[in-house]
Amino acid sequence: MCGIVGYIGSKPAQQILIDGLKRLEYRGYDSAGIGLHGGTKIKITKQKGRIAGLSDALPRDNPIETVGIGHTRWATHGEPNTVNSHPHLDYSGKISVVHNGIIENYGALKKFLIEKGCEFKSQTDTEVIANLIGYFYEQETDCEQDCFEWSVQKALNQVYGTYGLAVMCSDYPDVIVAAKKGSPLLIGVGDGENLIASDASAIVEHTKQVIYLEDDEMAIVEKDDVTIKTIHNKRIERELKEIDFSIEEIELGGYEHYMLKEIFEQPDALSTCLKGRLDMNNYKIILGGIENLSRQLTTAKRFILTGCGTAWHACLVGEYLMERLARTPVEVEYASELRYRNPIIEEGTVVIAVSQSGETADTLAAIEMCKERGATVLGVVNVVGSTIARTTDAGVYLRVGPEIGVASTKAFTAQVAVLTMMAIELGRRRHLDNARTEQLITDLNKIPNIINDVLKYSDMIKDISKECGDRENWLFLGRGYNYPTALEGALKLKEISYIHAEGLPAAEMKHGPIALINDGMPAVFIATRCSNYDKIISNIEEVRARGGKTIIIANEGDEEIERYADYLIRIPNVDDALEPLVAAIPLQLLAYHCAVLRGLDVDKPRNLAKSVTVE
Numbered sequence: 157m158c159g160i161v162g163y164i165g166s167k168p169a170q171q172i173l174i175d176g177l178k179r180l181e182y183r184g185y186d187s188a189g190i191g192l193h194g195g196t197k198i199k200i201t202k203q204k205g206r207i208a209g210l211s212d213a214l215p216r217d218n219p220i221e222t223v224g225i226g227h228t229r230w231a232t233h234g235e236p237n238t239v240n241s242h243p244h245l246d247y248s249g250k251i252s253v254v255h256n257g258i259i260e261n262y263g264a265l266k267k268f269l270i271e272k273g274c275e276f277k278s279q280t281d282t283e284v285i286a287n288l289i290g291y292f293y294e295q296e297t298d299c300e301q302d303c304f305e306w307s308v309q310k311a312l313n314q315v316y317g318t319y320g321l322a323v324m325c326s327d328y329p330d331v332i333v334a335a336k337k338g339s340p341l342l343i344g345v346g347d348g349e350n351l352i353a354s355d356a357s358a359i360v361e362h363t364k365q366v367i368y369l370e371d372d373e374m375a376i377v378e379k380d381d382v383t384i385k386t387i388h389n390k391r392i393e394r395e396l397k398e399i400d401f402s403i404e405e406i407e408l409g410g411y412e413h414y415m416l417k418e419i420f421e422q423p424d425a426l427s428t429c430l431k432g433r434l435d436m437n438n439y440k441i442i443l444g445g446i447e448n449l450s451r452q453l454t455t456a457k458r459f460i461l462t463g464c465g466t467a468w469h470a471c472l473v474g475e476y477l478m479e480r481l482a483r484t485p486v487e488v489e490y491a492s493e494l495r496y497r498n499p500i501i502e503e504g505t506v507v508i509a510v511s512q513s514g515e516t517a518d519t520l521a522a523i524e525m526c527k528e529r530g531a532t533v534l535g536v537v538n539v540v541g542s543t544i545a546r547t548t549d550a551g552v553y554l555r556v557g558p559e560i561g562v563a564s565t566k567a568f569t570a571q572v573a574v575l576t577m578m579a580i581e582l583g584r585r586r587h588l589d590n591a592r593t594e595q596l597i598t599d600l601n602k603i604p605n606i607i608n609d610v611l612k613y614s615d616m617i618k619d620i621s622k623e624c625g626d627r628e629n630w631l632f633l634g635r636g637y638n639y640p641t642a643l644e645g646a647l648k649l650k651e652i653s654y655i656h657a658e659g660l661p662a663a664e665m666k667h668g669p670i671a672l673i674n675d676g677m678p679a680v681f682i683a684t685r686c687s688n689y690d691k692i693i694s695n696i697e698e699v700r701a702r703g704g705k706t707i708i709i710a711n712e713g714d715e716e717i718e719r720y721a722d723y724l725i726r727i728p729n730v731d732d733a734l735e736p737l738v739a740a741i742p743l744q745l746l747a748y749h750c751a752v753l754r755g756l757d758v759d760k761p762r763n764l765a766k767s768v769t770v771e
């Protein structure tokens with residue numbers, strides 16, 4: 157994903173921009189660049205590859221510019237190369253733009269601009285914005301408002317698509333204009349300095365006071381002032397919000413990678429997620445963010461759980477939980493499909509959107525569509541103040557702190573924990589008997605400690621990775637509550653180790669995928685006592701009969717399983733409804749160790765290792 161940083165103040169901007177871009181590295185990029193305002197001219201340095209390379213290419217002799225914008229690009233229009241990297245200048249060299257998002261009508265706009273005599277250097281949609289702003293800037297010499305600001309507004313009113321933008325004009329050394337539509341952007345408000353960022357982690361070391369821009373809004377950012385307007389020139393008053401995490405939370409803290417740090421943070425993260433929400437005296441669940449809607453939730457006719465990737469897997473666990481504990485109809489939908497479908501949303505439908513970042517475009521679009529059709533939409537989100545948190549009717553925060561690692565780990569277990577709490581509470585209000593409610597709440601409270609115990613197997617899992625990590629095809633199999641866990645295990649391995657992996661409900665294996673199994677192919681089974689144990693044993697036998705290598709996650713004390721396992725990972729016995737919270741941990745560790753042993757940079761997505769173009 158692309159990243160934006162901007163700075164205007166009294167300090168040298170160059171290092172602030174480079175440091176900010178480094179904080180955004182985890183989002184993935186293929187090229188990077190910065191533009192510095194030199195008073196009358198904008199100086200651009202950009203190149204393909206890492207920020208360290210960009211930093212080396214910048215002058216060392218105490219740069220004095222105090223205004224600038226920076227960008228990490230993840231190619232959408234045109235290949236990842238230096239020319240296509242941001243910032244882009246317009247044809248006059250006066251307007252400089254960094255942009256996240258996609259301009260859908262860039263083809264028509266480009267044609268118009270070419271007809272007007274404009275020449276393009278890159279293949280990007282962003283250069284079209286720069287030239288469109290430049291075109292209006294040149295046209296208008298007598299605007300009532302500020303000409304630079306006016307030309308940005310005028311251009312944005314011609315644009316269809318999504319953008320987070322930061323724009324500089326060489327004639328305006330004291331201002332950066334920022335704008336947002338469908339791509340996150342916030343303004344960091346400091347003392348005699350202001351910043352712009354697509355992600356709070358880029359600026360948290362400078363200020364914790366921020367203004368979140370809404371869609372169709374722009375900010376005129378000066379050193380001592382920030383003015384918010386719509387792109388139709390209407391002034392907006394917007395209160396300051398506080399970033400809810402500290403710089404320490406986004407540092408590695410002694411771990412080799414963010415992914416490992418976040419896996420090991422899970423006992424603490426889940427404790428924070430559960431804290432104050434489990435009423436151990438009355439055996440109730442207290443979720444303040446959705447309390448006002450409790451009657452509506454209790455009487456809801458149907459739930460639609462939606463999200464993408466790992467969040468979608470959490471939704472699947474949620475489906476099993478809500479169906480089993482609350483006896484309520486639940487559908488799980490990929491947000492990327494839901495948004496383009498024509499779903500039936502009758503009265504009494506409640507949608508729960510699950511997202512770590514709170515900014516995933518497909519999830520946001522699905523939310524908008526469901527809201528338009530009258531659904532009540534709840535958010536289960538990690539990032540406080542994110543767009544999903546702000547656009548849903550109510551919600552529950554994950555409270556696990558920033559997730560910097562590319563692979564979602566602690567957010568997954570927290571998403572499952574929140575959905576578990578929702579299911580228990582809904583069940584308690586509907587059908588669940590007191591004894592079962594008490595037992596579930598008591599057991600849920602113990603999960604952070606249990607995860608702590610499972611983390612102790614990290615070295616043993618590393619040994620398994622040493623023996624199996626060279627295999628290119630893996631299967632992950634589970635049943636019941638652990639079918640989604642199997643999907644999640646496969647996704648983690650694919651994403652981090654670039655090993656092909658398939659996750660399946662174990663019984664589905666015989667309906668085709670069994671043909672894949674050959675000598676030594678690793679098959680990871682979640683074969684705890686709770687998950688249809690006998691049935692899963694037969695599935696294990698089928699794999700062994702074909703020469704597959706079995707890596708089995710089984711319960712402590714299960715001796716019978718030993719003869720089926722080439723490799724055995726023990727987890728403590730927990731209620732089957734809570735098992736995904738525990739069984740996910742060894743799978744995260746397995747993916748992590750396989751990737752590291754393969755020499756991969758776990759915290760940097762593949763698009764850094766190889767050039768890719770995504771249209």
Ligand code: F6R
Binds near residue numbers: 468563
């Ligand atoms: C996998 C992963 C992705 C995200 C997905 C949704 O490890 O991180 O599959 O889960 O892109 O992102 P959020 O949760 O931010 O909406």
